[in-house]
Amino acid sequence: MTENVSETRPKKIFVGPSHLLPAQPEVPSSKYYTLRYVLAATLAVGESRIILPAFSDDSDALFCGCRMLGAELHWEDEQEQVLVIRGVERPTSSGPLTINVGNAGAVARLLLGLGALLPEVTFVTDHPESLGKRPNRELLEALTSLGVICEGTGPEGCLPITLRRNELHGGHVTISGARSSQYLSALLFLAPLLPEGLEIDVVDGLKSQPLVRATLEVLQEAGIVVSHDAALLHFHIAPGQRYQPRTYRIPGDYPSAAALLAAYAVSNDPSSILHLDRLRPGDEVGDVLLQTFKDMGADMQIAGENVTLRGGRRLQGFELDGDPVIDCIPVLVAAACFAEGESIISNIESLHYKESDRINDLCSELRRAGCNVEPQSDAIIIHGQPQGVEGGVTVDGHSDHRLLMALAIVALRSHRGLTLTGAEHISKSYPHFFTELQSFGATIRTIV
CATH class of the missing domain: 3.65.10.10 (Enolpyruvate transferase domain)
Structure with missing residues (x-):
């Protein structure tokens, strides 16, 4: 039996x-779209609704991280099929934060991008033998060029990672797409909130292009205009754009x-x-x-x-x-x-x-x-x-x-x-x- x-x-x-x-x-429900829609809702002014978000350890890490950024999340129904998010427009905090991203690599990297807006934030994991060994060096180098003080672990920029906002600016940044498209997606979510906007050049090719296109789809739905070439190697995001509250249905x-x-x-x-x-x-x-x-x-x-x-x-x-x-x-x-x-x-x-x-x-x-x-x-x-x-x-x-x-x-x-x-x-x-x-x-x- x-x-x-x-x-x-x-x-x-x-x-x-x-x-x-x-x-x-x-x-x-899709992890890819749950992550991206929840982040877009966190950065909007007003209430957004996420219908049928994914349930998993990664989702829990995402929801906790967005609350740490200042968003308010609650369930509209007892069945927990509709998540209501009151966004913050721009993450802020009065003091240093510590965010545990669990074993969620995509959550870690996209929140690292937004962490550049905070005075000081440390990202940690309780899975040192898994996520703790995954590299973030290329993303940290890009954030450093934008005026963020980045302290990663080891030569590959592994967790734990501490970011300190210094003279944060936009302008131009280069990012490698050879190991992960998540580095690029992190910069795309951050870019509209930078005072000068952002020009992004991708070097070394770009892995997992469908996931970058998913990021672009979500940004467009949230009211963000991103100009890019057909090969997804050059991007322009103008400053002064605001994420709009929306209702999103997760496939x-x-x-x-x-x-x-x-x-x-x-x-x-x-x-x-x-x-x-x-x-x-x-x-x-x-x-x-x-x-x-x-x-x-x-x-x-x-x-x-x-x-x-x-x-x-x-x-x-x-x-x-x-x-x-x-x-x-x-x-x-x-x-x-x-x-x-x-x-x-x-x-x-x-x-x-x-x-x-x-x-x-x-x-x-x-x-x-x-x-x-x-x-x-x-x-x-x-x-x-x-x-x-x-x-x-x-x-x-x-x-x-x-x-x-x-x-x-x-x-x-x-x-x-x-x-x-x-x-x-x-x-x-x-x-x-x-x-x-x-x-x-x-x-x-x-x-x-």
């Missing part, structure tokens, strides 16, 4: 080989949907059918993700915001430029482990700098489970095994929610299941992922 998986942070769980039942779960989260789609795509059972809705069409991440499942030969139908996927199809190997769907890569690798032939996912060097090293750490654990994968500096090569993998071992989630999702998918198609350690870190983005799988018929139990 399968016991219920506790929602109170299990440390270790077993995921066994399973046939999944027909399911129509509610897709979690479904494609990286979370990717995990569910992958779990059903690898199923050998054609009666395993997954129905998802609230997946906004025209989303860049979504378009690439859904096309990838089509390229794999998955039995998938798309109608507006609704996606249906049926298991039972023999998947095929594929080639993918992974940068546009960078947060979906671990679960796509997991699905490719059961496809026929070779799959190559390239242009993913930035995965080395996530919550874990999502190239080397992921491949190490997949190999332990019996998968045939080859890590490269900026790619993963997968030799599929449609017959399944052996399993029967313990694998480490490396404190990374994306790795945990990928390992769970592999466990479903293993012969002997997998024991996952660090399962509590799933709460970073999708707290109910394991209980959802269990409700679909997956064999999952907590190991005490």
Whole structure:
């Protein structure tokens, strides 16, 4: 008999080989858009409403951070589906602040940009082995050039970080886009509040361009005008602009949907059918993700915001430029482990700098489970095994929610299941992922 998986942070769980039942779960709301809309509302004058914000550890860190910046947040309804935010226009404080950003890298970096407006603020994390190792050097160098005194930890500007406003000004700044687009997004949110506005030149290329376009979309909705070139390498933001209060509706989260789609795509059972809705069409991440499942030969139908996927199809190997769907890569690798032939996912060097090293750490654990994968500096090569993998071992989630999702998918198609350690870190983005799988018929139990 399968016991219920506790929602109170299990440390270790077993995921066994399973046939999944027909399911129509509610897709979690987008982290990308929740973060950006909440920040825009925090910087507006008056009340904004956020409909269906994401629930996760990252969201909690975001809400706490915005309150520290002076915004007022409360729920309009008992079901906590509408978040009301009274903005501050410009973050202020009467003394030094300390903001704990948890394990939320995007929250940390976007708040670092706004922290430039405060007299003194220190950003800390209670996840030193994860977020505490992620670099922020390029963003701190940019803020320093704008008149902020920045004190990071180590040569890569890791947390904890203290910012002190000095002679803050705008003008011109250069930022590298090689490791993260979050540095650029942080400057874009800050720019309208600078006395001289801002000209931004991006050097070294730009990773994760769809997320920059999401930032630009949100800024436009909030009343901010940003001029930029087609390549997203040069930006101009005029001074004197004000964020406007708005009502924002959060769409479904494609990286979370990717995990569910992958779990059903690898199923050998054609009666395993997954129905998802609230997946906004025209989303860049979504378009690439859904096309990838089509390229794999998955039995998938798309109608507006609704996606249906049926298991039972023999998947095929594929080639993918992974940068546009960078947060979906671990679960796509997991699905490719059961496809026929070779799959190559390239242009993913930035995965080395996530919550874990999502190239080397992921491949190490997949190999332990019996998968045939080859890590490269900026790619993963997968030799599929449609017959399944052996399993029967313990694998480490490396404190990374994306790795945990990928390992769970592999466990479903293993012969002997997998024991996952660090399962509590799933709460970073999708707290109910394991209980959802269990409700679909997956064999999952907590190991005490």
